[in-house]
Amino acid sequence: MSSVPGLPVETDPPEHVGVLVLGAGLAGCAALLAAAEAGRYAVLLEKTGEIGGSTVKSAGLSAFAGTDEQAEQGIADSVELLREDLLEVGRRRSDPALVELYCEHQLATYRWLKEHGVRYGEIHAASGQSVPRSHPTDTTRMLELLLKAAGGLGARIMFDAPAARLLCDGSRVTGARLAGGREVRADAVVLATGGFSMNAELLETFAPQMEHALRQGGTGNQGDGLKMAMALGAGVRDTPYIKGTYGHFHVEHPDEDGTGILAVYKGAIAVNREGRRFVDESKNYKEIGDAALAQPGVTTWQVFDARTMALANDEVPIYEFAGRERAGMLLKADTIAGLETEIGLPEGSLQRTVGEYNTATAQGQDDPFGRAHLSGGVGRPVPIDRPPFYAHPSGTVVLATYCGLTVDTRMRVTDWWGKPIEGLYAAGEITGGFHGVGYMTGTSIGKSGVFGRLAGRNAAGEESEIQW
Known part of the structure; x- marks a missing residue:
């Protein structure tokens, strides 16, 4: 007691x-x-x-x-x-x-x-x-x-x-x-x-659409x-x-407290097991969660660079990127090609996705998924081009x-x-x-x-x- x-x-x-x-x-x-x-x-x-x-x-x-x-x-x-x-x-x-x-x-x-x-x-x-x-x-x-x-x-x-x-x-x-x-x-x-x-x-009974959610x-x-x-x-x-929340780790881990991270709101992109983006990452994390559940397999990845890592804040669990790195819960590489290998994505897939995203972002082109901000109406997307590069395996979980x-x-x-x-x-x-x-x-x-x-x-x- x-x-x-x-x-x-x-x-x-x-x-x-x-x-x-x-x-x-x-x-x-x-x-x-x-x-x-x-x-x-x-x-x-x-x-x-x-x-x-x-x-x-x-x-x-x-x-x-x-x-x-x-x-x-x-x-x-x-x-x-x-x-x-x-x-x-x-x-x-x-x-x-x-x-x-x-x-x-x-x-x-x-x-x-x-x-x-x-x-x-x-x-x-x-x-x-x-x-x-x-x-x-x-x-x-x-x-x-x-x-x-x-x-x-x-x-x-x-x-x-x-x-x-x-x-x-x-x-x-x-x-x-x-x-x-x-x-x-x-x-x-x-x-x-x-x-x-x-x-x-x-x-x-009430949420059969959450069958495959954590x-x-x-x-x-x-x-x-x-x-x-x-x-x-x-x-x-x-x-x-009823919706699941995006950003949660997909396996049991002693440093996983039940709260996922949302690097997408600080500059990351979300990719599926084919190495492709699948959603406007500025949407609320319930909608991103729905989109992730529709992807092949259970796990997707949030991919980001040192620029986003620098925005980590251990005071806010969803932005505790550095804490996840210290706990060994992030994949890391000096190049996008290396990160692609670490994740186990099809050869060239993540390189192509990040390259297209960076070009469009740098040139101010319209995003194919409609992304214009980082979080809601706040912040502007920036290229993912500063090594090292990180990936956080993310699933959709029913927390509430x-x-x-x-x-x-x-x-x-x-x-x-x-x-x-x-x-x-x-x-x-x-x-x-x-x-x-x-x-x-x-x-x-x-x-x-x-x-x-x-x-x-x-x-x-x-x-x-x-x-x-």
Whole structure:
């Protein structure tokens, strides 16, 4: 069983709480603290023996607009631009009310997190962002800070406590039954149990297109909360839009933390086993992931040079190129011909691809795949011509499912007819409606913080009329 400095750990489930939170990723930790700040006795149940979930498997980036760090770097951003980017990346299939809710509360949540000690590093541009707004942070440290603050307000956590069913009296949710049979009654329940990236059966049901994708994520991401809520008639949306993430290593490695690298956003090209490009590398990494799955074989390669390597940043996992080299996870050669041999590509294929790319880039010719930028609308492609040259084997992996329960703007779970299920809230990866078809880097962590805080605060306003 794990522990969190400053947060008392329960060994037995309490009989009754004000707000019961399920899941110890960012959404759950934010909900716990917000409920405790509202003066309610809040308890978090985590099914595994440690905090984190998909949050600590992620790149640790949050998408915020109008922050101090952006101002310090001279980055001009706005809520209006953030809103338009979110709608555009989601191809306007997302719930506009949830997008508006995020935009309305993102800056206040950013400030709230910083007030509790969360610190952000250098801001970078990434997928779906028309200006740099990826704010990196240590995710484990962030969760510990929130939980410590919650503990100081009387909140508690219990590990190795998987919930099996939601309790309902016919009109409202009244708590949860644990796997061992014990019950915890609550005035309100917040589901923050994550997605189902580790559940092969649910992926086969909802995302058969991911059959050949790799699978990673929080060990507890089995779709438990989704199934418990669906059993009460909860609605589900966005399942057709489940996509894998591009850039991940294709074999087990002791230095592989579950977060891939995206050298394509700093100047690399992506090639298949025939040594040919197959995609506009500036697209969001979900779309690149789809394109990679359509290539022969499982593995593709990101090919780049010393110029891109110089842009490595160990503070941001997706740009930790130098760290991958130190770990021996990159192929390297002094010439493109040598790199072609190292990868095992057909003779002359990579040389031809890189040569054509360099010529077109240097002469300002139109790219055959439509690439005009490095990442989204930021940065310009440059030739791959500075030795040494590198290749990172990359696959498409399902890390998170970006779909799930329907919720309203109070983060109440709604049924198939749009009616709130009384006493039941949800936040984080378990919810649908926000991303739509596409995904902006930083919005998974971002929405977990923003919507987790709102869910906890709103759940704290629930006062059950039941006499326990």
